[in-house]
Amino acid sequence: MLEAHGISTVCLSINRDISLRIGAPRSVHLRFPHGAALGEPGQRNQQRTILRDMLWALQRLERPGSMVEPGYRWRRSRYAEVTDESFGQPPASIGSVVSRD
């Protein structure tokens, strides 16, 4: 809906089916609990990583309805420091991408 108003969007998805079904234009799917979309409390690297992934998705995904799955595991994955520069430097491949169609 925001896209129709000229605003590019990316959403965090904690429910793969819903995000694909409602046609979220760009989404990043994480299997995190309800109420913890950006990860564990107080974890700056984790939060920055997820924000970075969202900005990468904005810059890289070209097909409406695409979803990236970074595959982070709740409480299991480890997150490195995220430099400020990396936000604007998405790699050629940003992980596994699925789309609705």
Added chain:
Amino acid sequence: MSWWEAAKVWRRMGSALETDLGARLNHATGDVINKAAGVFMTPTLTEDIPWTPVDKPPSEATVSLVTTAGFHLADDQPFDVDAAEGDPSFREIPASTSPDELRITHTHYPHRYVKQDPNVLLPLDRLRELDEAGVFRLAPTLFSFGFGGTLTDAYVDPPEGTAHQVARRMAEDGVDWALLVPA
């Protein structure tokens, strides 16, 4: 008022989610809940997906954020948590808001994580850091919805649907990109 609201069904569910057992059950059954919500509560978009291409690097973009976690300021009217179909209204959160000025009214998710660190649903600290570092320009306003049920017309019908109102406010703020974070 419907029987659902009179019985305060959502409020009771919210209290249950705040208990340790409630939160654990919510996590353990997360896949089932997500599947059920997908099947029963989610409309299927059948038309083309609206799309605004990204045409600039983050350093030139103004970025805002929308969450459905039920955030508001202490002076704001809380969300109506008893309404069976949810409350489609939103609140504006100034980008300069500090964590202790935030309040939450929402009965559909366990609050244990967000109470420890509001950044897990509204990453104000992280966004401000990135703005200061020049990664992008943080918009002056972020937005929070509460529990909205099933994407009713109150959200989507133009021109007064609340989603359209948020879009217009963002346009006023010069927003290029919006991050959407579910509760």
